[in-house]
Amino acid sequence: MNALLILTLHSWREQLRQRFFPVAVIFGGVILYMSLLLGVLAADQELRVLLDFGLASIELLASAGVAFTAATSLLQEIETKTIYLVLTRPVHRGSYLVGRYLGVLAAALSSVLVMALIHLSLLGLKGWGWETGYLLALGGIALKLVVTAAVATLLALISTSVLSALCMTGIVWMLGHFIQEIRFLIERSSQGIAGAALQLGVYVLPNLQLLNFRDRLHVPPGISPEPLGMALLYAPLYAALCLAFTYALFRRKEF
Amino acid sequence: MFRLLLAAALAATLGLNHVLGRLAALPYPPPTEMRLGAQDAVTSAALLSLGMRRLGADIGLIRLLVYYGTPERGLEEGHHEHDGHGPHDYGAGVYSELGPRALRILDLDPYWDYPVLYTAGALSFNLHRPQEALQLLREGLRYRPKDPRYLAYMAAIGFHEDGDMAKVVDELTPVVGEEAPTILKNMLAYMNVRLGRREEAVRLYREMLLSRDENYHPVARRALKALGAPAR
Numbered sequence: 001m002n003a004l005l006i007l008t009l010h011s012w013r014e015q016l017r018q019r020f021f022p023v024a025v026i027f028g029g030v031i032l033y034m035s036l037l038l039g040v041l042a043a044d045q046e047l048r049v050l051l052d053f054g055l056a057s058i059e060l061l062a063s064a065g066v067a068f069t070a071a072t073s074l075l076q077e078i079e080t081k082t083i084y085l086v087l088t089r090p091v092h093r094g095s096y097l098v099g100r101y102l103g104v105l106a107a108a109l110s111s112v113l114v115m116a117l118i119h120l121s122l123l124g125l126k127g128w129g130w131e132t133g134y135l136l137a138l139g140g141i142a143l144k145l146v147v148t149a150a151v152a153t154l155l156a157l158i159s160t161s162v163l164s165a166l167c168m169t170g171i172v173w174m175l176g177h178f179i180q181e182i183r184f185l186i187e188r189s190s191q192g193i194a195g196a197a198l199q200l201g202v203y204v205l206p207n208l209q210l211l212n213f214r215d216r217l218h219v220p221p222g223i224s225p226e227p228l229g230m231a232l233l234y235a236p237l238y239a240a241l242c243l244a245f246t247y248a249l250f251r252r253k254e255f
Numbered sequence: 256m257f258r259l260l261l262a263a264a265l266a267a268t269l270g271l272n273h274v275l276g277r278l279a280a281l282p283y284p285p286p287t288e289m290r291l292g293a294q295d296a297v298t299s300a301a302l303l304s305l306g307m308r309r310l311g312a313d314i315g316l317i318r319l320l321v322y323y324g325t326p327e328r329g330l331e332e333g334h335h336e337h338d339g340h341g342p343h344d345y346g347a348g349v350y351s352e353l354g355p356r357a358l359r360i361l362d363l364d365p366y367w368d369y370p371v372l373y374t375a376g377a378l379s380f381n382l383h384r385p386q387e388a389l390q391l392l393r394e395g396l397r398y399r400p401k402d403p404r405y406l407a408y409m410a411a412i413g414f415h416e417d418g419d420m421a422k423v424v425d426e427l428t429p430v431v432g433e434e435a436p437t438i439l440k441n442m443l444a445y446m447n448v449r450l451g452r453r454e455e456a457v458r459l460y461r462e463m464l465l466s467r468d469e470n471y472h473p474v475a476r477r478a479l480k481a482l483g484a485p486a487r
Contacts, residue, residue, distance in 0.1 A: 031392070039421045041385055042313070042320070043320060043467060043469075043470065044373075044436055044467050044468045045316060046371065046467050047467075048313065056305075056307045056310045058307075060305070080399065087313050174304045174305065177303070178303075184285055188287075202273075205272075209281055209306060214306070214307075214356035215310065217309065222367060223282045233271070234271055234275060237264070238268055241264045244260070246368055
């Protein structure tokens with residue numbers, strides 16, 4: 001437990017310094033620039049556009065950051081043999097893996113928090129009134145990061161190349177938002193091998209649309225149930241499954 | 256033991272994926288019901304694949320505002336095709352794409368009333384195409400049934416067709432609140448002036464001065480000056 005905590009804290013500090021701090025700074029710059037532009041273009045709807053653009057940027061930057069970090073950190077440590085320094089000590093491979101994962105996740109969530117504060121400050125300056133839906137949207141982003149980091153870690157170990165791991169994570173991330181459409185395709189037309197492949201995709205791919213509370217903002221109450229409870233159950237379970245598979249591969253790996 | 260746990264976790268996740276896919280579907284139109292336009296199909300598809308449906312609708316609105324805010328070729332000067340909200344007002348012309356663009360925004364975010372109200376107002380009161388405006392409002396009502404603003408707009412369009420401006424104003428006044436599109440406030444204020452309802456017109460022009468759409472600030476200032484009313 002102690003080793004897990006130390007690994008998590010170390011990984012968190014390292015990733016925050018190296019990757020996520022610049023991400024938050026870039027976000028600050030982009031959002032300030034966009035606020036000036038959107039004020040002119042979106043006229044009456046400036047606040048809505050600024051709200052949506054800010055949340056989308058937070059998610060995109062944090063997801064890209066977490067996918068890149070999760071995919072590179074493990075592979076780099078294997079390539080540079082730094083991993084020996086840790087695993088030759090009495091550290092369980094599972095602790096190493098989970099510690100790395102939690103550290104990366106904590107760094108990503110810290111950057112989300114910083115970006116959200118910048119975003120909220122800007123919205124406040126523009127006269128936005130508080131909505132609890134904002135917290136829900138941020139929660140959805142956090143849950144997506146929980147899943148994305150686990151998927152990227154698993155794919156990094158399967159692919160053994162950073163680039164292919166990143167590409168595969170990106171594809172899974174996009175398809176995860178298309179589950180509803182894939183279901184629709186299956187119902188409408190797909191049969192045979194293509195249909196079976198799509199069906200498998202629906203079962204295996206993470207349902208990221210379930211965690212997409214950003215796109216549920218301002219949907220009138222009673223239209224569809226808020227899947228908050230299901231999302232809170234689903235994201236950690238899916239991430240745990242990915243990590244379990246990663247561990248199954250990692251414990252057999254020869255260095 | 257580990258393998259057993261792994262199999263149990265896998266079964267639980269796959270089962271959850273199966274159930275959730277049905278229970279937690281987003282309340283949006285299926286892909287076959289979505290209209291596509293040559294200008295924005297790629298952008299919309301890309302944003303949908305990133306799970307950014309609302310942002311797609313936002314970008315659609317910005318493009319619609321830019322489209323309607325840009326004079327059409329051949330009509331830059333001396334246009335006479337609308338009922339005259341002042342020579343400095345934009346919005347005259349044909350703008351054949353205005354309705355279809357609004358419908359595509361509605362496909363992306365059917366719970367967003369602003370594009371419907373904005374476009375229906377422009378189509379019916381500025382461009383004299385009430386049928387298109389009514390079609391848009393009917394589409395809006397599919398997702399927001401009994402929305403009082405949509406219903407009031409429909410009634411107002413009907414009265415406008417009959418030339419009963421007083422009834423148009425009576426229908427629209429209760430539903431044109433602070434959040435309403437400024438273009439609508441401008442039209443309503445103008446109709447109030449025509450009907451001799453000075454106080455109501457002044458109130459609306461003052462509200463326009465506070466709106467985020469700065470295109471209308473000079474219009475409101477001029478109108479207030481013409482009415483002999485101070486800006487505040």
